[in-house]
Amino acid sequence: MPQDFLIIGGGVVGMAVAYGLARRGRSVTVLDGHDDSLRASRGNAGLVWVQGKGLAMPRYAELSLHSSMAWPEFAEELTKRTGIDLEYEHCGGVDLCFDAKEAQARQTEYRALYAATPSLTAVRWEYLDREALREQLPGLGERVHGGTFSPHDGQCNPLYLLRALYAACLTLGVDYHPATPVTGIEASTTGFTAHSPQGSFSAERVILAAGLGARTLAPPLGLSGQVHPVRGQVLVTERFPPSGRLPTPQLRQTASGGYLIGDVLEDAGYDTGVTLETIHRLGQRAVQIYPELAQARLVRSWGALRVMTPDGSPLYEASRSCPGAYNLSCHSGITLAAFHARELAEAIDTDRLATIHGDFSGARFDVQATG
Incomplete structure (x- = not known):
């Protein structure tokens, strides 16, 4: 029996969506690259961060806030399923400024985003000078001017997050294949087949969470490769x-x-x-x-x-020329993990990605991508 979903890419984005789909009872196969593949999951600081996200795209800021608020329950759920402590702390965070010019520019940007966007008026932040910051950052140096504090920010261990997602997916029956780089994807009337040196794998629908691999894998499916x-x-x-x-x-x-x-x-x-x-x-x-x-x-x-992506905001799109093919790219995989595992997985499962999150389509910078 063919799988419901084939996910290309086993990083934080791909595994979070795999987990979300498996929780909904879908059969999922994940094809991952080698250990030495170009993995963004290795290059992040483990921040679950809201402030400053979406300065050029308020909807991105909305998703960041929503996901941050969902993270405590998400982390607790993963730990209960796997026994893995994600070292998650919803403690607030500070983005530092090193001079008055930077401080002024930051505050101007935040006021323009959070005050002018009705859905973001719930975002809490404040600028603190160096002396005020020393309560949260003991031993802060004299060469720091100050920083913006937000209680919505936090941190986790990103490697433990990825490990927990793997473990949770395995308990839910996800068919995970490491060291299986995909060389191409073929669409047919019955679904999609991904080809790799280790063989071919088929499913009714396919999700690209391949990071930089989307540059070559996405365009043949009518999706944006502009990463x-x-x-x-x-x-x-x-x-x-x-x-x-x-x-x-x-x-x-x-x-x-x-x-x-x-x-x-x-x-x-x-x-x-x-x-x-x-x-x-x-x-x-x-x-x-x-x-x-x-x-x-x-x-x-x-x-x-x-x-x-060209504008730095997430890319979530469904193909019109190849229905059942989806493309996901973002550089906020940690912050958005709770959203990816829940609302995004649901939108894909119900095939409402283009309807609900159409403003994140590659059509905004790629005329080919229209879904």
């Missing part, structure tokens, strides 16, 4: 005692005690390497934030590629 790589570089320090500091996009202390330092966006093509220049710059900024880190030892650094 491009943006490199991030990350540093991790040795472990320190818990500090109680709120997370920031610039750095956060993990549950194990190390500081995760990042927040760079580089146009480096498909190069996942690290550079001394960027490592030095990240280290300098970390010391500006917490001067005590000047004595910290760095234990690891790595680079990874994020998946970015």
Whole structure:
């Protein structure tokens, strides 16, 4: 008997949707790449973040807020199913500003977004100067001007999230195939067949959650392939005692005690390497934030590629030329995981993706994609 859904890509986005569909009783096969595939799931900081999302697209901000509010129940559900602690904390977060100009620009942007959009008036945020921030960020350096605080923000362990999604999917009967890169997808009157060096796999419907692989896999199905790589570089320090500091996009202390330092966006093509220049710059900024880190030892650094659409907002689309084919791309897979596993999975299952989330279609930047 053919599967209901074939999902191409086993990252956080693909596995969250697989989990959501399996919870709804659908049969799902997931085809994943090799361990050395270009995986955005390795390049994030584990932030469940609302503030600043959707500055150019208020609907994206709405989804971020909605998903953040659903995260506590989502995390609890996954932990109950799998026994895996996601190290999720809904503690609030701070996005730092390093000078008055940056602070003013940030506040102007937030007021324009949150005050002018009726559906976002529930978003709570405030600008705090350096002295006020020191209560949430003990030991904050003198070279930080201040930052925007929002109680909607939080953090988790992204690797534990992915592990929990795998475990939950397996308990629900998802047929997961690692090391099975898809080379092409064929549409027919009865469904779709994905071809790989490990064989062919068929299902009534197909979902692309292939990250940068959508560049080649999406267009033949009448879907947008307009995604491009943006490199991030990350540093991790040795472990320190818990500090109680709120997370920031610039750095956060993990549950194990190390500081995760990042927040760079580089146009480096498909190069996942690290550079001394960027490592030095990240280290300098970390010391500006917490001067005590000047004595910290760095234990690891790595680079990874994020998946970015032309406007930076998520891409959710259904094909008109190949009904039953869907394409999902975003660089907020952690924040939106709760939404992906619930409302997005439901919209796909009921084939209402284009109706409910049509404004996220690739048609906004790709004339080919019209679903």
